Amino acid sequence: MHSMQQTEVNVDIRSYMRGLGERARAASRALAGAPAAAKNRALAAVAENIDKTRDDLAAQNRKDLERARRMDLDAASIDRLELNESRLNAIIAGLHQIADLPDPVGAITNLNYRPSGIQVGQMRVPLGVIGIIYESRPNVTADAAALGLKSGNAVILRGGSEALNSNLAITRCIARGLAAAGLPEASVQAVASVDRGAVGALLRMSEYVDVIVPRGGKGLVERVMRESSIPTIKHLDGVCHVYIDDQADIDKAVRIAVNAKTQRFGTCNTMETLLVHKKIARLALSRIAPMMRRAGVALRGCERTLALTDGVPATEQDWYEEYLAPILAVRIVDGIDQAMEHINGYGSRHTDAVVTENIGRARRFLLEVDSSSVMVNASTRFADGFEYGLGAEVGISTDKLHARGPVGLTGLTSQKFVVFGDGHIRE
């Protein structure tokens, strides 16, 4: 990937990036005051342009695919890269769906009179300029642009270099849609260079970029964390737990544990470690272990677990592991305190669930487990912007500041204070 041919952009990459930043900042000013109708018109026009230019999109995508095959990219990466008819249909449907969401911008809340006589409230406003850095899927180009536009932000998109031609073709459709709606074309700009210095430059343009959203694997997110001088909204690890309490309903426990692990293996909200109360362990494992094995899941257990069922001994490292694979760590605990200590100590603060019929324990778990999603009697797989009713998902934030958990359109906005007086002064 690093040795790919250079692109048409041959100017110094830092000044090229600063040019994008300057234009994005100017566009963001116009977008902040743009009515919902104009933004929605733009989204519909982008969808129309994508539909009209399927041939060009396919041709550009073929260039990326051919290069990827020449470079011996693995089959999964090549598959992610492909923009076939059904993926184009999904992009178009996604654009219409985001257009249909309510506009978060401008809502004023908590507008109250103060003793001084002024009225004070808070207005929801765009963040300004968002830098989005992502990996191979070209559909993210349309998706990220639409989320940014709908929330009133200008975006600078830096996709994977292997998808450059596809991404630029989609960006041309976006530019035409913006122009049709009378919005600045610089509202959405893609980095037209595969120069790896582009990412470094983007991460340091704090005067032009208000937030960075990395969407991709752990390597990308860690690089962004290390290098960015701009605040980020990001997702790191998903080491999710289900704790089966001794006062659990065993049928619910089995159903939830199996779903949390086996519904999909590679997602961030998949259970990686199962914790079971010692009093219910024999019963629970006698039902769960065979179902896991039938689903192809290999068990790694603590000593007490291996006394009850077959498996490989779990090492200390296993408790920290995000397998993203058909492997499950299992630990038998003495009770809810040890379960919560395990989760807060080894977990990644993503999503954790308790299965119990005991209200007091459910209440403690919700309050004391320090994770972005905490659940009672539900599968961790529900941790998702669509399941939570956010309409669209920018990603799942594992940070604590700003947005925590699934991030929707409001995660791309902030609130400013608005004050109304009638000549009021401070005494």
Add this chain to the structure above:
Amino acid sequence: MHSMQQTEVNVDIRSYMRGLGERARAASRALAGAPAAAKNRALAAVAENIDKTRDDLAAQNRKDLERARRMDLDAASIDRLELNESRLNAIIAGLHQIADLPDPVGAITNLNYRPSGIQVGQMRVPLGVIGIIYESRPNVTADAAALGLKSGNAVILRGGSEALNSNLAITRCIARGLAAAGLPEASVQAVASVDRGAVGALLRMSEYVDVIVPRGGKGLVERVMRESSIPTIKHLDGVCHVYIDDQADIDKAVRIAVNAKTQRFGTCNTMETLLVHKKIARLALSRIAPMMRRAGVALRGCERTLALTDGVPATEQDWYEEYLAPILAVRIVDGIDQAMEHINGYGSRHTDAVVTENIGRARRFLLEVDSSSVMVNASTRFADGFEYGLGAEVGISTDKLHARGPVGLTGLTSQKFVVFGDGHIRE
């Protein structure tokens, strides 16, 4: 200051700081689940301890004052350092006031049933561990500790080295108060070292510290921005504007402009640049300029301004300047567009006001001026946590993510998702 005597702590500063971090993290777990009553009992007990140990506090404070005088600190710094009876009374009153505020932690909002049958809501939770770095005033020790404690966070306090003895004496009172209420003493820890490496170490302990709050001058904030690998809640510049529109009520305009500049010169929400519509400039300046001069304010004007009143020519740099002094930059503009362009271009996104009776222009100003507080017909001096009804103020954030504008207790919290099911799984 840098050459001050070494303290009792002579261990390697990084491992000393990591020890504080580890204890703070453990304490934060206990605090997250602590009931409001225990936190309020602790705050009352701290107040009582400060009241009971006035003699010791005065003696420790004298040590700091004597050293400051020997080091020829300026009079203003020495004054800020002093803990006299009335300042101790203010600290005690402040602690009771924070105890009386509603506890933000645990509130669940937007708990709704989703089509899948699960209920999803959001619970307000502490951030975890807050590192607070501040300069000479020792009263910040009590204030910052109280805000952290009330919002369920553990805090690590790093005050100015010149106030070390005073800060440690106050921290001992806090520890006794925490113990009396059964809360971990490590909930509030002060760095007992003047080693300047302490700040650098604190800014890099991202595994133990969730947010850094610098409270002090621009030099401190800029250092924190440069070095911190931890998210910050911070205040940088306050280049605040009042724009007097040609449809302003002239009496309101005069009152607001004079108050915004002269009520206090050194505060971040003081007006630094006055913008006046060309059609009302002669009338407005004929009344405002003499009042400014009587208040000792020197004017720096654009060319058109200097054609109407006396003053020094303003340079390009003046439009960026946060004077914090009796100086005012004045510019005559062609209308609201040029005013907003000036504010968004030269301003610091802190607090800006428009004086106008025209609803359409007020509406545009509120939407399009990208500042943490935007005001119609009110003095910029109102931008303040107490005036806004937040009860207590951690500071005024000039950031866009997380908290924007005056930050109260909720600014030290986040929201996690809570999910309730009854054995629900994802299909």
